[in-house]
Amino acid sequence: MAFGRRGSGALTLFGAAGSEARVMKVATVHSRCECQAYLSAELDEQRVALRGWAVDARKQQLAAPANTLGAERERFDVGWACPFCTRNTLRSFTASALAFREPASKAS
């Protein structure tokens, strides 16, 4: 909606090389693939998929490339390429329902 120009006037966004101290928060979304694999993805505050993974019934975990479609909308979709069945699984999520938190230090 109204991001892109935050604050007023001459705000300069730091590039990737900038030293932004702010911790980026992430939200994790979950879904189920048709093949019963459990799909998860981590989204940043712009709802861009940072990473995705899938866990099957035997608890085997594989990377599952995820991407966000319509990230700027309240209702957006996350697509996964399921590594177990190779389906492209698309699920809808509601932006306001996401719970953002600071990335935990690798709790597994």
Ligand SMILES: [Zn+2]
């Ligand atoms: Zn699958």
